[in-house]
Amino acid sequence: MTSSSLPVPAPTPRASPLRIVRELVTAIGQGPLNFIDQAGRLAVFCLSMLFWLPRRPFRWSQLFRHLRDVGFGSLFIVVLTGFFTGMVFGFQTLQGFRRFGAEALVGPATLLTLSRELGPVLTGLMVAGRSGSGMATELGTMRVTEQIDAMATLAVEPMQYLVVPRVLAATFMMPLLTAIFTGCGFLGCYLIGVGREGIDPGVFLYETWLATDPDDFYEGWIKGAFFGVQISLISSYEGFQASGGARGVGEAATRAVVLSSVSILVGTYVLAELLDPLIHSYIHFDALPK
């Protein structure tokens, strides 16, 4: 073969300044565009869920199944993490408060933190990790194996059958799990404060009774309900968007946990700002006598 018969490679297009600028602008703009696209799709998904939410038939069996999955399924890790969170929070707070001779205030400090912030946030993160990933995986598998399409062809609306019961179950169960987390955390703190550090149990409990209001608990429960909506909607959405087989389902589950967790951490600040004036200033629950 002579050199003249060899194929001549196509000349590489010269990188003109205009082309570089265009590619740079495209690369920078693609991220925000994708974010807006995903946010729009999620908004449409939420609106669709709201459309089907009040419509009959109500799927009671599906609702009870998901109440059990979200509630009972997450119970063990919520109890475990709640208990140890309370213990470590009590332990560390005690080290600080001892410097001011305020050991007796460990109980109220822990309970306030658990009920208003740590309870709903850590419960949300646990439920996102366990139930959120489960929802995304199950729905994602149904999507890639065409089970969701099959349901639609049987004149059963997948949004109504699959998503609405999950959202309701997570919304109902999250406040309950938050309350259990808070209770277990306070018990852990009590064991550290009273059992190990020798604080008088009467003082410990009386100081807690004096410093906390029922509205502190309401804030945590309301936050928990909001986090339940966030976790179930994001996880269901990611499951519905899954494509590309087992890998796609895995990626959907990962995205569901990451996005749910981020939305909880962002949402807790937003909700704190919104709920504080509503609950603690304008509406004062003074149900229990002091």
Next chain:
Amino acid sequence: MNRPSTQPETTAVTSRAERPPAIEIRGLRKRFGDREVLKGIDLVVERGSILVILGGSGMGKSVLMKHIIGLLQPDAGQVIVDGEDISHMSALELKRVRRKFGMVFQQGALFDSMTNWENVAFPLREHRKDLKGQALDDKVRSLFELFSLKADVQGPRFPSELSGGQRKRVALARAVALEPEIVLYDEPTTGLDPITTDQVDEMILDAKKHLGITSVVISHDIASAFKVADNIAFLYQGLIVDQGHPSKLRHSEHPALKVFLSTWFGKN
């Protein structure tokens, strides 16, 4: 189940005078990003007939099927089912129209969290509230028997425990549970051995013979297509390039169809 069996030719003549075609597609176009998958499909499916949409992989067969049942909305054109344009219907209206359909997916798409019995009972529980207890059980059993599914399949077994052919038959039993007028089959014989393929073909013919069902089959299985079809439409690069009775298509002059058929019938 009591719908009388009909011959397609007779149905086609009478239905034109009395009722519109089961499905009519006019100028259907669909684009995904830069790629135009369907470029203007025109198709008519007469009542009680079996139409096979034949074509290679990636030609838009599944996309066309999903438009017929309203899982996708077209960019342009119309999909008319029983005289109603479903291409831009609301979710609630689509739910009503889908009662006329059954669909058998390529892999069956049986709900893997339910037993085989629950899969077949699912549409009945959702839409036939009058069927409860023994009546529901009897109805489900009759559907299993219709497609020669034995008692061991009906027990507390899950779809993952079935063979490919059994799964297809359970899927068909579920698809026809509500006695639909139209059944869509997505690649029903793909991945099956010759004996099971033959059983699936017989199953499609039985559904027409015993239930009078209009069937649309998408496939690239030439042997099955020529066995079951009353009419064949060949989909190539987003267009129906030829359609008609199998004997007509056998001698088509369209180059792509000639190449496609030569893989089965030979070059001569």
